[in-house]
Amino acid sequence: xxxxxxxxxxxxxxxxxxxxxxxxxxxxxxxxxxxxxxxxxxxxxxxxxxxxxxxxxxxxxxxxxxxxxxxxxxxxxxxxxxxxxxxxxxxxxxxxxxxxxxxxxxxxxxxxxxxxxxxxxxxxxxxxxxxxxxxxxxxxxxxxxxxxxxxxxxxxxxxxxxxxxxxxxxxxxxxxxxxxxxxxxxxxxxxxxxxxxxxxxxxxxxxxxxxxxxxxxxxxxxxxxxxxxxxxxxxxxxxxxxxxxxxxxxxxxxxxxxxxxxxxxxxxxxxxxxxxxxxxxxxxxxxx
Amino acid sequence: xxxxxxxxxxxxxxxxxxxxxxxxxxxxxxxxxxxxxxxxxxxxxxxxxxxxxxxxxxxxxxxxxxxxxxxxxxxxxxxxxxxxxxxxxxxxxxxxxxxxxxxxxxxxxxxxxxxxxxxxxxxxxxxxxxxxxxxxxxxxxxxxxxxxxxxxxxxxxxxxxxxxxxxxxxxxxxxxxxxxxxxxxxxxxxxxxxxxxxxxxxxxxxxxxxxxxxxxxxxxxxxxxxxxxxxxxxxxxxxxxxxxxxxxxxxxxxxxxxxxxxxxxxxx
Numbered sequence: 001x002x003x004x005x006x007x008x009x010x011x012x013x014x015x016x017x018x019x020x021x022x023x024x025x026x027x028x029x030x031x032x033x034x035x036x037x038x039x040x041x042x043x044x045x046x047x048x049x050x051x052x053x054x055x056x057x058x059x060x061x062x063x064x065x066x067x068x069x070x071x072x073x074x075x076x077x078x079x080x081x082x083x084x085x086x087x088x089x090x091x092x093x094x095x096x097x098x099x100x101x102x103x104x105x106x107x108x109x110x111x112x113x114x115x116x117x118x119x120x121x122x123x124x125x126x127x128x129x130x131x132x133x134x135x136x137x138x139x140x141x142x143x144x145x146x147x148x149x150x151x152x153x154x155x156x157x158x159x160x161x162x163x164x165x166x167x168x169x170x171x172x173x174x175x176x177x178x179x180x181x182x183x184x185x186x187x188x189x190x191x192x193x194x195x196x197x198x199x200x201x202x203x204x205x206x207x208x209x210x211x212x213x214x215x216x217x218x219x220x221x222x223x224x225x226x227x228x229x230x231x232x233x234x235x236x237x238x239x240x241x242x243x244x245x246x247x248x249x250x251x252x253x254x255x256x257x258x259x260x261x262x263x264x265x266x267x268x269x270x271x272x273x274x275x276x277x278x279x280x281x282x283x284x285x286x287x288x
Numbered sequence: 289x290x291x292x293x294x295x296x297x298x299x300x301x302x303x304x305x306x307x308x309x310x311x312x313x314x315x316x317x318x319x320x321x322x323x324x325x326x327x328x329x330x331x332x333x334x335x336x337x338x339x340x341x342x343x344x345x346x347x348x349x350x351x352x353x354x355x356x357x358x359x360x361x362x363x364x365x366x367x368x369x370x371x372x373x374x375x376x377x378x379x380x381x382x383x384x385x386x387x388x389x390x391x392x393x394x395x396x397x398x399x400x401x402x403x404x405x406x407x408x409x410x411x412x413x414x415x416x417x418x419x420x421x422x423x424x425x426x427x428x429x430x431x432x433x434x435x436x437x438x439x440x441x442x443x444x445x446x447x448x449x450x451x452x453x454x455x456x457x458x459x460x461x462x463x464x465x466x467x468x469x470x471x472x473x474x475x476x477x478x479x480x481x482x483x484x485x486x487x488x489x490x491x492x493x494x495x496x497x498x499x500x501x502x503x504x505x506x507x508x509x510x511x512x513x514x515x516x517x518x519x520x521x522x523x524x525x526x527x528x529x530x531x532x533x534x535x536x537x538x539x540x541x542x543x544x545x546x547x548x549x550x551x552x553x554x555x556x
Contacts, residue, residue, distance in 0.1 A: 056458055074462050086459040090477040090555045100463040102473075131555040151463065 002068075003029030004187045005053065005155055009062035011212075012048055021212035022048050025062065028206050028215055030155075035181050035188040037198035039241065040208030040216075041248045046191045047083075049213065050159050053189060054080050066155070076104065079153035083160040085140040087132040093119065093143050094128035100151035111150075118146040122176065138169030145177070149184075158190040162197060174201060178225065195241050199234060200227045207244050210252040216244055342523045351528035360513070364532055367502065367509035370426055371494050374433020378490055381434070382441035383483075387475065389442075390449025400446070407439040411497060415504060424505035429498055436497040437490030441483070448482025449475065481552045488545045495537055 012023040022045040030036045040046045051057040055074040064071040087096050101111035122142040162170040192198050198205050202221050209216040324344050331343040354360045389396040418428040460470045502511025510529050517525035
């Protein structure tokens with residue numbers, strides 16, 4: 001099967017103060033209709049990788065291919081679900097879902113109907129005219145998902161999409177995303193730090209190493225759906241991935257002990273978003 | 289008629305001006321009336337000489353006749369026009385600069401210290417120079433009003449821009465928004481609560497500066513009207529003009545800024 005999305009030796013360096021090697025020659029493919037989860041130790045560059053696939057960031061070397069063409073910016077057939085939902089608070093639920101269509105200059109009547117359809121799909125009919133602040137976290141993410149689907153993408157990227165939502169709501173929402181994946185046959189790529197979530201949803205899990213992130217292992221998940229987290233195989237896979245990640249964390253810890261605390265500081269900066277504009281706290285300020 | 293309908297009707301009848309909740313919003317009327325009554329009593333009793341403070345009732349009569357006079361209204365109109373022009377100038381200069389400063393650190397570091405430097409100077413200290421350059425006329429008044437309005441708009445918009453979550457910029461990028469749509473459909477609404485409070489402050493500052501200029505340079509307007517009348521002893525006209533300014537300032541504040549802010553309150 002030809003890959004729908006393919007990463008070829010994607011590397012990423014940051015040059016802010018000292019050079020930071022975020023991704024090292026990451027290569028893997030995502031088949032059409034496949035659900036791929038990406039996991040890795042915290043701060044390893046998972047989100048950076050997703051941003052590169054989304055075209056929001058450029059790789060320092062290597063390429064991301066979509067249907068054989070190189071990605072060099074956001075693509076209208078690749079959509080993203082954001083960690084903090086990314087809704088516009090001044091727009092109603094319906095207007096938020098319409099946003100992508102509006103940017104594609106879909107006529108008002110048509111985009112309104114499409115938006116209503118997708119709101120129905122995520123179970124938010126009747127909430128069209130509410131503002132995001134009136135909704136719970138889970139409902140806001142439903143709006144985020146509806147907005148991502150409304151532009152009829154071929155690939156849906158999810159950046160820690162369930163991590164800002166309470167456990168039970170997230171569980172329900174995961175089931176619904178699995179359902180949407182099954183019905184629409186779209187390609188999904190999910191970045192998460194939640195291993196059970198990764199295994200539950202994915203056809204394969206890409207395990208990244210600690211910084212600079214390399215592909216440590218690709219684990220195909222062939223369990224029947226809907227998946228049972230207490231199934232023996234599920235537990236085994238979970239244990240194996242956890243083991244891999246713990247190994248990575250230990251490696252990182254030893255490396256940092258050798259390299260000194262400066263690197264830790266910069267890792268911390270990277271985790272909190274390398275290109276964010278807040279001035280970096282000096283260590284002296286932190287300790288005093 | 290069903291019970292529900294009857295209940296709805298009674299509710300709608302009692303839900304008027306004088307229901308308890310609505311009534312609370314007008315409590316401020318009482319201290320105001322009390323103050324005016326004290327004013328009237330003190331002046332009537334002759335505790336304060338009429339040449340210093342006229343009675344409230346005589347001021348009210350002059351006010352009611354003044355607002356029917358075309359020249360009086362025109363003077364308010366002149367002042368208001370200068371104010372609006374100044375604010376418009378301030379807005380069109382401050383908005384792009386503040387947006388640039390809020391979104392680009394280098395630009396912020398280059399421009400903001402200079403803006404702060406000028407902001408620290410009392411605006412009126414420039415007045416003699418402006419009069420020298422532009423004459424004692426509307427141009428000087430407009431420029432001074434824009435100067436006064438610039439700083440609150442600049443600093444609120446700059447802060448508002450800095451507060452936009454990065455994620456929202458990613459959202460516009462993912463859905464392939466062009467630069468203009470990004471500005472009009474994301475940045476502007478995102479900074480609007482900041483912008484509105486900046487505009488409101490600018491409006492207050494500009495009124496003060498406009499009146500001060502009119503008094504200092506005798507530019508035709510309501511400020512010079514107060515000055516002239518008080519100097520020639522017709523205090524009633526002076527007070528009437530102050531009432532008129534107060535009413536214009538409050539009505540515009542409530543009607544314009546009030547409606548802008550009620551829009552942001554819906555979602556913010």
